[in-house]
Structure formats: structure tokens, C-alpha cells
Amino acid sequence: MPELTPSQWSLLPDEPEAPQAPDPLVQAASAALRSRDGHFYELTGQVNHPGEPQAGLAERWKRFFAAGGAAGWQELSAKALRVQRRVLEDGASYNVHSDGPPLPGLDGHEGLPLARHWPLELLPMLIEPDEWRGIEAGIAQRARLLDAVMADIYGERRLLQQGLLPASLVLAHPQYLRAMHGATPPGGVHLQVLAFDLTRCSDGHWWVVGQRTQAASGLGYVLENRLIIAQQFPEAFRQMAVQRLAASYRDFIQALTRLSPAGERSRVALLTPGPRNETYFEQAFLARYLGITLVEGADLTVRADKVYLKTLAGLERVHVLLRRVDDTWLDPLELRPDSILGVPGLLQAARAGEVVIANAPGAGWLESPGLTAFWPAVAESLLGEPLKLPAIQSWWCGEESAWQALRPRLAEFIVVPTFSASSTTSSFSPIVAAELSEEALLELADRIDADPTAYTLQARVKPTKQPVWTRGALEPRVAVLRVFAMTDGRGGWKVLPGGLTRVAPRRDPLADAWLSIQRGSLSADTWVMTDGEVDPTTLLSQPLQPADLRDVHWTVTSRAAENLFWLGRYTERAENSARLARHVIEASVMVQRGAMPPAMLPLLDALARHHGLVDRRAPPADDDPRGFERALLAALLPGSGVNSVGWNLRALQACAQALRERLSPEAWRLIHETTAQFEQHLRAVLDRPGPGVPVTDVLNVLARADTHLAAITGAQTDRMTRDDGWRLLSIGRQIERLSFHADVLAETFAHESAGPPQDSVTPSGGGQGEALTWGHTKSLALTEDGFALLLGVFDSTITYRAQFQARREAPPLLHLLVHDTENPRSLAWVARTLRDRFAKLARHDPAWATDIAADLPVPEAWPLAELAAPGPALVEHLQRAAAQAGELSSLISQRYFAHVLGAEQRVWQ
Numbered sequence: 001m002p003e004l005t006p007s008q009w010s011l012l013p014d015e016p017e018a019p020q021a022p023d024p025l026v027q028a029a030s031a032a033l034r035s036r037d038g039h040f041y042e043l044t045g046q047v048n049h050p051g052e053p054q055a056g057l058a059e060r061w062k063r064f065f066a067a068g069g070a071a072g073w074q075e076l077s078a079k080a081l082r083v084q085r086r087v088l089e090d091g092a093s094y095n096v097h098s099d100g101p102p103l104p105g106l107d108g109h110e111g112l113p114l115a116r117h118w119p120l121e122l123l124p125m126l127i128e129p130d131e132w133r134g135i136e137a138g139i140a141q142r143a144r145l146l147d148a149v150m151a152d153i154y155g156e157r158r159l160l161q162q163g164l165l166p167a168s169l170v171l172a173h174p175q176y177l178r179a180m181h182g183a184t185p186p187g188g189v190h191l192q193v194l195a196f197d198l199t200r201c202s203d204g205h206w207w208v209v210g211q212r213t214q215a216a217s218g219l220g221y222v223l224e225n226r227l228i229i230a231q232q233f234p235e236a237f238r239q240m241a242v243q244r245l246a247a248s249y250r251d252f253i254q255a256l257t258r259l260s261p262a263g264e265r266s267r268v269a270l271l272t273p274g275p276r277n278e279t280y281f282e283q284a285f286l287a288r289y290l291g292i293t294l295v296e297g298a299d300l301t302v303r304a305d306k307v308y309l310k311t312l313a314g315l316e317r318v319h320v321l322l323r324r325v326d327d328t329w330l331d332p333l334e335l336r337p338d339s340i341l342g343v344p345g346l347l348q349a350a351r352a353g354e355v356v357i358a359n360a361p362g363a364g365w366l367e368s369p370g371l372t373a374f375w376p377a378v379a380e381s382l383l384g385e386p387l388k389l390p391a392i393q394s395w396w397c398g399e400e401s402a403w404q405a406l407r408p409r410l411a412e413f414i415v416v417p418t419f420s421a422s423s424t425t426s427s428f429s430p431i432v433a434a435e436l437s438e439e440a441l442l443e444l445a446d447r448i449d450a451d452p453t454a455y456t457l458q459a460r461v462k463p464t465k466q467p468v469w470t471r472g473a474l475e476p477r478v479a480v481l482r483v484f485a486m487t488d489g490r491g492g493w494k495v496l497p498g499g500l501t502r503v504a505p506r507r508d509p510l511a512d513a514w515l516s517i518q519r520g521s522l523s524a525d526t527w528v529m530t531d532g533e534v535d536p537t538t539l540l541s542q543p544l545q546p547a548d549l550r551d552v553h554w555t556v557t558s559r560a561a562e563n564l565f566w567l568g569r570y571t572e573r574a575e576n577s578a579r580l581a582r583h584v585i586e587a588s589v590m591v592q593r594g595a596m597p598p599a600m601l602p603l604l605d606a607l608a609r610h611h612g613l614v615d616r617r618a619p620p621a622d623d624d625p626r627g628f629e630r631a632l633l634a635a636l637l638p639g640s641g642v643n644s645v646g647w648n649l650r651a652l653q654a655c656a657q658a659l660r661e662r663l664s665p666e667a668w669r670l671i672h673e674t675t676a677q678f679e680q681h682l683r684a685v686l687d688r689p690g691p692g693v694p695v696t697d698v699l700n701v702l703a704r705a706d707t708h709l710a711a712i713t714g715a716q717t718d719r720m721t722r723d724d725g726w727r728l729l730s731i732g733r734q735i736e737r738l739s740f741h742a743d744v745l746a747e748t749f750a751h752e753s754a755g756p757p758q759d760s761v762t763p764s765g766g767g768q769g770e771a772l773t774w775g776h777t778k779s780l781a782l783t784e785d786g787f788a789l790l791l792g793v794f795d796s797t798i799t800y801r802a803q804f805q806a807r808r809e810a811p812p813l814l815h816l817l818v819h820d821t822e823n824p825r826s827l828a829w830v831a832r833t834l835r836d837r838f839a840k841l842a843r844h845d846p847a848w849a850t851d852i853a854a855d856l857p858v859p860e861a862w863p864l865a866e867l868a869a870p871g872p873a874l875v876e877h878l879q880r881a882a883a884q885a886g887e888l889s890s891l892i893s894q895r896y897f898a899h900v901l902g903a904e905q906r907v908w909q
Helices: 024-031 059-074 076-090 129-153 219-232 234-239 246-259 280-290 346-351 369-382 400-412 438-450 546-550 558-592 598-610 625-635 645-658 665-686 695-718 724-750 767-772 784-793 797-804 810-819 827-841 846-854 864-868 873-897
Strands: 093-096 114-117 125-127 193-200 206-212 268-271 293-295 300-303 306-311 314-318 320-323 356-358 394-396 413-417 455-459 465-470 473-487 493-495 500-503 522-524 526-528 752-754 777-779 906-908
Touching: 024 059, 024 473, 059 076, 059 125, 059 234, 076 114, 076 219, 076 465, 093 280, 125 129, 129 193, 129 206, 129 369, 129 473, 129 493, 219 234, 219 280, 219 500, 219 522, 246 268, 246 280, 246 320, 246 356, 246 473, 246 493, 268 280, 280 293, 300 314, 300 346, 306 346, 306 558, 369 394, 369 455, 394 400, 400 413, 400 438, 400 455, 465 500, 558 598, 558 625, 558 645, 558 695, 558 724, 558 784, 558 873, 598 625, 598 724, 598 784, 625 695, 645 665, 645 695, 665 695, 695 724, 724 777, 724 784, 724 810, 724 827, 724 873, 784 797, 784 810, 797 810, 810 827, 810 864, 827 846, 827 873, 846 873, 864 873
Parallel strands: 125 526, 268 293, 268 320, 314 906, 320 356
Antiparallel strands: 093 114, 193 206, 193 473, 300 306, 306 314, 394 455, 413 455, 465 473, 473 493, 473 500, 500 522, 752 777
């Protein structure tokens, strides 16, 4: 045995050294899949050439992966999962049309858009300071050019007179608006925000592949991407000196107010097409970030050439509109008369200089790819300088010489539409001619011959490839970068130091520079590095001080208020219809089984028809009970054409969709799941093979929907702020409840059951028994079955039994359902709550509110002896109460939603 040295503490062998952490740069290089030859690859900073090995990592990507170290590389998959979870938490979405369920009254081809989660990729696009300076200068120059072109085309038209732009390409475009010719916008600036799509081609330079000039989307998604991705790579973001975005957004809002006639006091609003628009999430997100009001066309009105926002407090002046509505939909008075997205009179307000519209109406024609070949000469004429950024070569087929020269080589190009779709022009998806068969290629050439002006040819390019982290590898995907230019309000332009990068959804060898989120593309953050100082500006919410809250003014727009009002009404209406349908179906089945007298059938028929459970074509219940039952069951589904349970649930969902920015994710999910599960379970029951429909299963589906609706009611009652919007929601519920319960009670007491007086139940005391019998008939409400029906529809069965046991008498029934101010289902409680909440809503105009409240019903003041006595008094009171509820609904709509009733109130000039 060898002699031990003094340094040895044990006879055990020495512990092995800890394994060295893997080098993240080596790991990244080994995980990088080879890019296709001829494409620039952002990961390597070079173009792959045939027969040559792929180059190593570019310097910027070395810095990126080194910043996170070995641990950062090993966590890439976990970071990707965190990104997706954050997208879900934020509710970031992109709506795709024609995939959702139809709206109430519409068929399946006119459905709601399906909200897909925003497809955010983990790795950002990295851009060095030097190359960004070139992009920035080129984009600012093109922005100046386009604004100068707008001023000329809607002014002197020298470009058309000199032949630098073809008149048939400009004036024939559906988004050239003759109504705006000669109009000079405030500040003389026609364009305020522009977007340019770029890609790096095989020469290593950035090329322009398209531009968006009328309502450029993406600024909100740029923010969402940055807030999520920067948190995943904080060390890389800091060490690589990535320029922040907040200062550009702040300067943009300041520039818009600088152009406004009201200056710093200007109110800025974002005009959205609404929740069904593809990019509605980013519009709402951008409005919140910028601190401006999100409005739809119905929120605005034009009075005396000025634009006003309709709010519950009155009309508030709007000075600047950052629009996302396309040109032809802006004003139904002068443009498309069928538009419900625009504002009547908006163009006149713009011509009068009373509102800044970003961008000015009539800018859409600048997006035409047919104009691409003309921009260099136009730039020389208007700016006196060549364009700094090249664009993909394009040839407008409306130039006969160009088309005839290129026709034999059609397979070399991408065919794109010259114009957007309209009543006079057609549009189509870009066509990669190389992918067509010889027969299809000849057919395409013939189509171009027939209408050459509608087609433009674009040269094929090899777009840059961006690395995408997928299944433990760095996969190259085609990428296009959208860059935004924003006015400074003084005739200059600033370029947002970042952008929205779109990445192909798969490793497609034929992918071109036509990437669309609508067609499944992914999104990536864009990091622009700076060799100067990083701007520390932030527009994220700062802690509020007591002074900030002293005179705070929360605006509730009339559109939001109206949707809240109808959210309350449709919640109550869906709950009422589900409960009534359940009781009517149960009673109908009992009559058919002999467990209930046939005298109930006319009442069931009247209730079902009056409250939309069946249509007028349904067979009468007393003539054909089984056919009436089948009609009831068929009408439950939303596509039946009847305003039954399914239709009301769809209407509730549509209201909630319009209020996504005001509802919590839990509240929206509950409404959506209630509607979806009701339809799914009911269809499964009704479509089940067999000789008959299992009515018990249908009743279970209705009971489950009733339970879910009770949860929705609870969320509205317990989890919403008690502002004027919530008061309108509550008023809507009470109007609906008052009208429904008054109608049901009136109809039930108005129907009589034939029978001798001795069939009626005579209460103790003798004399009061006469109140139960009217001649040789008695009210169905006072029979055992009518009693049960009324208490079930009023959801008061347990309450009645607890107070009055099994007594079937008119006075206690009417006391509970009409007079009891502690029963939330009684008419007295509903009417009192309605009066109280209406008084708080209308507190700014107490005289008007007092006049209206004087005409509202006061059921607790109706004499109970008069109600219980024979005669029409009860039914007359109930019918009058239902009519008064409907009248209040109309007055609220005219006063608060349409602003056509009462003195005009302007709270912000």
C-alpha cells in the first residue's frame, strides 16, 4: 500500500471535477439548421452559396446568446412556454373571420370572427445601428415623398399633368376620394403615420416590398411584443443597448395635438371598426397605452362641422381621430351608404378643418403596387433627390408596352392586384405564377389580357431568413419587417426604432415576401440597437397621487353604455326565456300524459308565442300538442329564426364581444362558454338517433343554462364597478324583468279555466273565496297548475312555501309577486330599484328625471284588495306597467345613446 501524503484526508478517490457548462455559442451554432441557398440568413449575417458550408453566428447573435450564458440557452424552451402563457394572460389575439358561430339572425356564412391567440415568436429580429440609420433615412424620405404626393394629387395635380403618374391608375382607384379634392388638412399635413414592409434580399440590402398609407396596423402589437420578449432576455436587452419605443409614441401624440386646432387641449380618439376587426386587440391595447379614447363610428356625431363623442354626460368635442377604418367606409353620407363603421358628416368636418384625421381620407390609393415603378421619377420631381431605399421591381400591366414585353415570361413573376376590391374594381390573393400548371398559366394570361389595368407583375425575390426556435433547433424562416414612420407635426418625420417582424409559419422553400398574420404567419419583436444613449422614457402607468384623483373624470361612451344596457337586458332575457321554456315544455308534456288538464294549453301557447319561444307558424297547442312541443324544442337553437333561448344567448355573447375591453377575462369566458355549451349539448340531444326527442335531457340542458346565467348575473352584480355604465346595465335588467314578469302575470290571470264555482278553493273566512271565482269560470293563475307555473317562472316557489305553505289564494300570491319589496322578483322591488338607479343615472338633469320617474309604475301602491278582486284591474295595472317599462327604454336610448332628446349638452368644447 503506498504511503499517504499529508495532503490526503481520506482513502476515498478524489471527487471528479464538476462538468463544465456548455458554451451557448457552440450550442447555438450546432442547433442552427442550414438556410436555403441564395437567401440572406440573419443568424449568420451572410448569404448561403451552393456547395459552401454555412457560416458561423453573426456578431450580433453571438452577443445575444452570450448575454444569457449557458443557463439562458438551456431555458429557451421554457422561455417559449412563458411567452405563450403571457399572451394568454394578456388576451392578445388576432381575429380571423368566417370561423366563428353566426350572430343572432344570421346564417353560418356571416359568423363572428374567431379570436386566435397572437402568434408571438421567441427570438427577436436584431438590427445593428449602422444598418438602422440607412433604413431610417430611407423610410423618412419615402414618408416625405408620399405626403408631398397627397398634397399634389388633391391640389394642383402637376404629377398627372406632367405624366409622372398615370391618371387611369390614380383616379380610377376606389380609394381616391374626389370629395376630398381641394381640401387642406390642419397644419397642411395629409399623412401622419405610415407603415413600410421591408425585407433583406440576397444582396444584403433592405428592399421595400409594400406600404400602408390609409390605416396602418401593428403599432399596438409592436408594444405587446416588446413588453413580453424584453422580459425574457433582460440581460441581452440591456447589454445590446436596444433602443426603447416610448419616446416615439409620446412624440407622435404630441405631434397630433400640435396639428389640431385646439392645441394641447385637444381630445384624441382612436376610431376602430369594432371588435370584429382582425386587429381589435391591438387597437384597444394601443389606445390604453397612449391614454386616448377608443371609439367606434356609432360613438361619434357631427354637429356644425365639429366632431363630438357621445357620452352619458353629454357631447364631448373630439379634435383628432387616429383611424383604423378604411377610406370608403368613413362617411355613409358621402361614400358607402351601407357603412355602419363611419360617421355621417365626417368628411365635411375634415374639409372644414375642425378635426385632424390620421391619415387624411383618400390616402388608400397610395398602397397600389402598380405605382411602384413610378416613385423614382416622382421623387426626383418633388424632392429633387433619388430614393435611398430600393423597392422590388414592379410592372403595371395597364402599360401595354410593359405587359406585351413581359407576357412570354409571366411564369417568372408574382401577379398582384393593382386595386382593392370595390363595385368597379376586383381584387385577389397574390399568385405565384411559377406554381401554376401550363394550362393555368395560359388562363391567367388571358385574364390579364381582358383587364390589364387590374394586374401588376412583381419580380420574385429571395427574402431574408430569421431564426425561429422550434423543437430544440434554430430553424430559418422567411421574414418581412414592418417599419413605422410618424409625423413630428412640423413637416418632418420620425421612424419608430423597432417594428413588427412577420415570420413564415413553416420552412417553405417557395415562400415569398407576401406574409400575412391572417394566413398563419408568426410575429417577432424587433430590436434596434443604438451606439448612443438608450432613451429612458416610459408611458407605462405611473403611481397615481391623491391630487390626480381629486377631479378625475371617467368617460363612459354612449356606445359602451348602450352595450352595457343591452348586456343587462339580454342576460335577463336569456334567463327568463330559459326558465319559461323549461316550465312550458314540462307543462306541455304533463298535459299530453294526462297529469295536467288540457285547459292549460291555451295559456302555454300564448306565453310561448308572446315571449318568442315559437313563431307564428307553430301549430296551436290545444289543436296539436305534440306538434307544438316539437316546435318549442326546434326553436331553442339559435339558427331556428325564433328569438328563443339560443338566440338570446347569442345576442348576449355579441354584446359581451363589443365590451371586451370592459369585461374581465373570467366574465367573457363565462358568457362564451355558456353559449357554446348550450348549443353543443342541445344539438347532441336533438340530433340523437331514435324515435323521439328525450325531453328530460332537453330540460337538463335548459336547467344547466339557467345555472350558468345565474353565475353571469352574480358576476355582474358583485364584480363590476358601480359607475353609470353599471347603472345602465342594472336598469336594463330591471326593465326586462319588470316587462317580462308583468306580461306573464297578466297573461296567466287573463286566461280562464271553465268549471263550476265549487272547484275553486275557498279560503277560511268564507267571503274572500268569491275573489277566486268569476262567474262560472276562474283564473288559471289560481288553479294548482297555474299557481305552480307562476311561482316557477318568478323563481319564488321556495319563498312562497316558506311564508304561506300550500295556500292557493290570490292575496298572498299577489302580495309576494307584486307588493313584497324584499323579494327581488316582485314587481315592487324591481320598480323601486329601477326608479332609484334611474335617479342616480340622471342626477345631472334632475328636472327631466323627476318628470320621467313620475310616469314609472309604483306596484306597492296598487291596492291589494283591488288586485285580488274580480275584474280587469289587475291585468290593466300589469299591462300599463309593461308599457311604461318599454317607454323608459325608448327615452333612455334617445337621451343617452342617440342624443336626440332633451337640451343639447356639450361638456367639452
